[in-house]
Amino acid sequence: MNAEAIKKSLQDGGLRCTPQRYAVMAFLMEHTSHPTAAEIFKAVNRSDPRCSRATTYNNLRDLVQAGLVREVAVEGRAARFDANDMPHHHFICDRCGKVEDLDWYDVPRPASGVLGKRVLRECEIIFRGLCARCAPRHASR
Amino acid sequence: MNAEAIKKSLQDGGLRCTPQRYAVMAFLMEHTSHPTAAEIFKAVNRSDPRCSRATTYNNLRDLVQAGLVREVAVEGRAARFDANDMPHHHFICDRCGKVEDLDWYDVPRPASGVLGKRVLRECEIIFRGLCARCAPRHASR
DNA sequence: TACAAATTTTAGACTAAGTCCAATATTATA
DNA sequence: TATAATATTGGACTTAGTCTAAAATTTGTA
Structure with a gap:
């Protein structure tokens, strides 16, 4: 992961590059599984206990405002975060709540x-159903 | 509002028609502004104090499961509910969080x-931006 | 109508997710 | 390096929503 690129994108977003903010952004770039704020806090705080819970939330808010991170609200579940800067849509699993990226060009663009x-x-298409893990396999039986 | 129609749709959804459940459903059909659970509870409980908070939440859950009501998750805000049974998409205002219905045919269908x-x-398109009230008027000045 | 079984309702304690505060620390700039 | 602006902190707090188990209601059957 390119540290300079992260620094630059924070600056371009008008945000100072603090160790905590850098860690949150780097974590999101390395983990594309749409973690929740609680997951991000736990991971970042474990590798650097200087990062508090309030700071994790503050930074997620700032990163979203700066357009560097997307927030995905899921019914009845905690919000999830996504640093994928390519335009794309989402698939949300009804059963496990997993959020998956769909390439922009996989789906028609309104x-x-x-x-x-x-x-x-902006507009986003949210597809719902069952992900590969949750869909009943051999459903024809 | 047709009381029999509400009764029937509850039964079709496999749900008993209790006064509380009826009241929640009727409220949603009369109020298309996508109220939150708290708003629904306040209104329904005021006109009939027999309906408790837990019951309001239970019934919303049941109505969503039965497919009679849709739930819309909004980032950083309480979920909103919608009994509009025509296929449609949503517009969410970035500033005030208001949710508006968009007719299916207003937007291309993926x-x-x-x-x-x-x-x-299912798939849903969520449009984001500023609603008519929040958009700066006379923006050219 | 009367009964039983299944479902629903309830108050209030509880949990999860996230915000706020004001004192302290860090960062970028001149 | 001094300064001003911005960021961080722990912990109390708020908001949204869930859980529980006893009591009540609804519905089907006789």
């Missing part, structure tokens, strides 16, 4: 533009 | 089908 009197910033 | 090894149940 037209962007104005929606009535609303100012559109 | 192709359905299998996504890799995943079993697809």
